[in-house]
Amino acid sequence: ARGTVSTTPSSWWEERKKIEQPVPEDQEKRYRGEQEKYGQERQKAEYFRSIQETARPGQEHKERYESEKQMRVEGEEKRDTSQIMSETYKKFYGEWVKTFQKSFGKFHEIPTLESNKETFEKLLASAEETNKIYSSWIAELEENSRATREVLRGEPDPAKYAEAYDMWIKSYGKMLNMLHTLPLRQNMKEIFENITGTPDIYSEAFEQISKIWIDSYAKLYVPYIDSMLKVSAKSAEISRGNASPEAYMEFFTLWMNTYQETNKEFYNLWEKIYGKAFDNFFKNTPAFSPFKEIMEPVKNAAKIYTDTFTSMSNIWVKSYNTSKEAV
Known part of the structure; x- marks a missing residue:
């Protein structure tokens, strides 16, 4: 048979009242004790901190020396590592060049320091010559613009208009023809042929x-x-x-x-x-x-x-x- 459980409000309330209730006097006493303990610990921590912050003779120089020493050690380690990597790369590149020359070097010549220097010298000379040509074009276009402005300021004259038009056509025609013979383009063609081996x-x-x-x-x-x-x-x-x-x-x-x-x-x-x-x-x-x-x-x-x-x-x-x- 099932046991009967009382669910009346009065029985529940009676059980609830049996739970021990805190006494206000005891709570206040315990709170005061915790406050005093916390104050003592804080005073003790402040006392030891003041002793640690007191300057000691030579301590500042010692700390600085230790940090500089650590930096020197790290720099030497990095320098040694980079030197080892550089030497390893040089060996690898040397072996790669030898392998390339033995195989594909018969068809395409690999660039060397001498050939690279010669190439840069050609590019520099070409750039200087091209700069002179461009400067002459700029001067010619400025002169054409000046002459055209003078024609436009005057009375309408078909003959002068035709003359100005011919002047512009001749200038642009000359520039277009010279674009294909610029030193930079010629040297780039030569460099392309030397590197690839094909025209x-x-x-x-x-x-x-x-x-x-x-x-x-x-x-x-x-x-x-x-x-x-x-x-x-x-x-x-x-x-x-x-x-x-x-x-x-x-x-x-x-x-x-x-x-x-x-x-x-x-x-x-x-x-x-x-x-x-x-x-x-x-x-x-x-x-x-x-x-x-x-x-x-x-x-x-x-x-x-x-x-x-x-x-x-x-x-x-x-x-x-x-x-x-x-x-």
């Missing part, structure tokens, strides 16, 4: 493309701009009014000739320059297997494209001349 075909290809662009601009766009200036001047003359039929016919003939010569020059220039560019590209690009088998069809396709474009251009120019004569 710097990429710089050469870039130079050829840049020269082609400059030639095309000088031979195509400059004459085109000059012709358009003449057409514009003639158009302005007709627009003033009271133009004779002969003036209109002269303007039409000038416009047709300008258009014909410009397109004819463009196609001829494309045939001569860009066709040659394709040939030079495939000629100067080294073809190694398996790229040789890939580049050969590309070369043939490019040749067919240039020939087809040239033939169509010639046919178009001839038909244009025939239609013009008929008109």
Whole structure:
């Protein structure tokens, strides 16, 4: 049978009252004793601290000497360690150079202190020469700017404008041509060839493309701009009014000739320059297997494209001349 447990509030409260309650007088006495003990310990600690902080003769110099001695010992240990690492690295580098010279040194020469010195001397000389060239360009551009400002201050004059335009075109054309022959670029090509053992075909290809662009601009766009200036001047003359039929016919003939010569020059220039560019590209690009088998069809396709474009251009120019004569 289960035991009966009394859960009445009165029985619980009776059990709770049997717990011993603290006496206020005893608590106050114990608290006072702890305070006195803490005060004695604090006085004792302050007394011993004052004795330790009292200066002793030679103690300061001794502590400083000990710290300096420790620093010297640590410095000597670090110096010895770095010296050992340096000697170990020199031995490793020497063995590596010997191994490289015995194997790959037959194909590519490893740089030495002498060759590095020679390379730096070349770079320094090239930098000085290039600095002189850049200084001359800056002076020339400043002079062009001064002359252009004088032209703009005066009355509008097409002749002076054309002269200023030609001045700028010549300056920039000369600078673009000289960019490919800068001493720094030439020395960098030589250094690249000496280190890699292969010709710097990429710089050469870039130079050829840049020269082609400059030639095309000088031979195509400059004459085109000059012709358009003449057409514009003639158009302005007709627009003033009271133009004779002969003036209109002269303007039409000038416009047709300008258009014909410009397109004819463009196609001829494309045939001569860009066709040659394709040939030079495939000629100067080294073809190694398996790229040789890939580049050969590309070369043939490019040749067919240039020939087809040239033939169509010639046919178009001839038909244009025939239609013009008929008109």
